[in-house]
Amino acid sequence: MIVFDHVSKVYSPTSTAVEDVTFRIESKEFISIVGHSGAGKSTLLKLLLAEDTPSEGKVFFEDVDVHAIPKADLAVLRRKIGTVFQDFKLLPSKTAFENVAFAMEAAGATDEDIETDVPQVLELVGLIDKAHHFPHELSGGEKQRVSIARAIVNRPDVIIADEPTGNLDPVNTYEIIELLKKINSFDTTVIVATHNKDIVNGLERRVITLEGGKITRDAKKGKYIL
Amino acid sequence: MMIYFKRIFKIGIINFWRNRWITLATVMVMVLMLFVTGSLVFSSVLLSSSIDRIEKKVDISVYFTTHAAEKDIVALQDELNKFPQVESVEYISREQALENFKLRHTNNALITQSLEELGENPLGASLNVQAQNPEQYESIAKFLGASSYSGVIDKINYFQNKLVIERLSNILVSARAIGWGAALVLAGIVVLVAFNTIRMAIFTSREEIHIMRLVGAENNYIRGPFVIVGVLYGIVSAVITMVFFYPLTLWLGPKAEGFFGGPNLFHYFIGNFFQIFLLLLAVGVALGAISSIIAVRKHLTI
Numbered sequence: 001m002i003v004f005d006h007v008s009k010v011y012s013p014t015s016t017a018v019e020d021v022t023f024r025i026e027s028k029e030f031i032s033i034v035g036h037s038g039a040g041k042s043t044l045l046k047l048l049l050a051e052d053t054p055s056e057g058k059v060f061f062e063d064v065d066v067h068a069i070p071k072a073d074l075a076v077l078r079r080k081i082g083t084v085f086q087d088f089k090l091l092p093s094k095t096a097f098e099n100v101a102f103a104m105e106a107a108g109a110t111d112e113d114i115e116t117d118v119p120q121v122l123e124l125v126g127l128i129d130k131a132h133h134f135p136h137e138l139s140g141g142e143k144q145r146v147s148i149a150r151a152i153v154n155r156p157d158v159i160i161a162d163e164p165t166g167n168l169d170p171v172n173t174y175e176i177i178e179l180l181k182k183i184n185s186f187d188t189t190v191i192v193a194t195h196n197k198d199i200v201n202g203l204e205r206r207v208i209t210l211e212g213g214k215i216t217r218d219a220k221k222g223k224y225i226l
Numbered sequence: 227m228m229i230y231f232k233r234i235f236k237i238g239i240i241n242f243w244r245n246r247w248i249t250l251a252t253v254m255v256m257v258l259m260l261f262v263t264g265s266l267v268f269s270s271v272l273l274s275s276s277i278d279r280i281e282k283k284v285d286i287s288v289y290f291t292t293h294a295a296e297k298d299i300v301a302l303q304d305e306l307n308k309f310p311q312v313e314s315v316e317y318i319s320r321e322q323a324l325e326n327f328k329l330r331h332t333n334n335a336l337i338t339q340s341l342e343e344l345g346e347n348p349l350g351a352s353l354n355v356q357a358q359n360p361e362q363y364e365s366i367a368k369f370l371g372a373s374s375y376s377g378v379i380d381k382i383n384y385f386q387n388k389l390v391i392e393r394l395s396n397i398l399v400s401a402r403a404i405g406w407g408a409a410l411v412l413a414g415i416v417v418l419v420a421f422n423t424i425r426m427a428i429f430t431s432r433e434e435i436h437i438m439r440l441v442g443a444e445n446n447y448i449r450g451p452f453v454i455v456g457v458l459y460g461i462v463s464a465v466i467t468m469v470f471f472y473p474l475t476l477w478l479g480p481k482a483e484g485f486f487g488g489p490n491l492f493h494y495f496i497g498n499f500f501q502i503f504l505l506l507l508a509v510g511v512a513l514g515a516i517s518s519i520i521a522v523r524k525h526l527t528i
């Protein structure tokens with residue numbers, strides 16, 4: 001369902017984020033992308049979301065070349081992909097509830113659905129009591145959980161989570177990973193980029209290891225080896 | 227579809243209120259812009275009315291000799307009236323001229339006395355010719371000089387005043403041109419300032435626009451609330467400007483009337499209240515909406 005075909009991203013002569021990366025992700029997979037800081041994990045995810053364009057190669061989502069889609073039509077692609085951003089990317093002028101609701105509104109959901117679904121996902125990430133707080137009134141981990149709630153609320157085909165537990169304590173981390181596993185068990189493809197060794201080893205799923213922008217390992221039931 | 231517009235409206239109104247400092251700053255600049263627009267309207271009303279009046283003061287007086295027959299004068303008056311350039315021709319008979327003269331000098335004993343001693347009316351009849359605009363006096367004066375009545379014409383005071391009239395008409399024409407030029411430049415500057423203020427206001431939201439794009443919002447859905455806010459800026463600014471103009475014209479009206487001799491601005495303002503309001507509303511809303519569309523488009527690139 002997702003194909004990276006000889007993709008490279010060169011930001012500048014001194015900064016090659018991704019180099020000649022080729023892999024394929026099947027539908028319903030749960031895949032971890034691991035690597036040191038600066039290895040190119042976020043860049044890979046940005047290329048999938050067409051937030052950035054590759055210097056070389058192509059990225060396909062459901063057989064469509066993502067970077068051939070006109071900018072005005074990218075919304076359709078992005079609504080199929082729920083994204084947890086490493087830097088959260090919450091709308092600062094909207095409350096937690098409104099941030100999650102925005103993703104539903106943008107997808108054209110009815111008011112009734114928004115009224116029932118948003119509290120449900122906020123409950124799921126354990127933030128229902130902070131629903132009406134603005135992002136600047138939330139801690140890093142709380143913002144991260146709003147971002148997760150927003151990513152899953154539309155029940156997308158794919159969930160991309162860039163370091164989704166980076167700001168969470170072990171209990172919250174465990175709960176979020178269980179949540180992602182559960183979502184995956186309902187046939188949603190999940191892609192997680194992470195440094196967290198315990199998560200990766202506990203999952204026993206496919207692991208792609210990046211080093212210096214190149215894939216050095218791609219194992220079916222992988223471990224966090226660096 | 228309905229829900230789509232309803233949401234755009236709601237978000238627009240919420241943003242208008244939540245970003246009230248930006249709203250305040252933008253509205254202030256827009257009020258300034260509309261204020262300039264309205265002032266341009268008012269000053270052009272005053273200027274046109276005083277130009278009109280000055281132009282009316284310019285005329286040609288044709289003085290006839292004392293033995294000119296009244297029927298000749300009336301015939302010439304009729305002929306002049308047929309001219310398309312001629313606005314009006316006023317006939318002042320010898321008797322009336324004498325009356326006017328006496329009236330003007332009623333306090334001067336010497337003049338009244340010498341007039342009485344003279345016994346007969348020393349003044350000739352005259353025609354006052356008004357053209358539709360000052361440039362046309364030249365051709366009217368030429369016609370008079372060359373006409374078959376030139377024998378009974380004592381003098382045409384246009385030739386005496388020619389230089390003054392010419393200067394005046396030149397000054398008036400260039401004053402109006404300069405006035406319009408300056409007004410356009412001023413309006414252009416103010417529009418640019420207002421446009422840039424809105425661009426800055428939207429620039430502060432560029433991160434939000436990027437995020438909205440990344441979570442899959444359509445461009446129109448992102449743009450809509452900004453356009454609503456732009457329209458609201460326009461409406462609120464137009465209302466505030468109208469509120470400002472009320473006491474201002476009330477205070478300025480009589481003063482300007484005294485100075486320009488023109489219409490009382492306050493009466494003009496009240497009399498044309500809705501036209502002025504619609505003009506300001508149209509300018510404000512158009513500028514608010516168009517600026518927003520242009521400004522947002524720049525950030526829809528991710």
Ligand SMILES: Nc1ncnc2c1ncn2[C@@H]1O[C@H](COP(=O)(O)OP(=O)(O)OP(=O)(O)O)[C@@H](O)[C@H]1O
Nearest residue numbers: 011015016017035036037038039040041042043044
């Ligand atoms: N916009 C950019 N301009 C220039 N260089 C960039 C840009 N974005 C990323 N890079 C570089 O690309 C490389 C990969 O960055 P990336 O964000 O993909 O790393 P990462 O694996 O996600 O790291 P982390 O685990 O710290 O999030 C880094 O060396 C970074 O400096």
Ligand SMILES: [Mg+2]
Nearest residue numbers: 041042086162
């Ligand atoms: Mg990263």
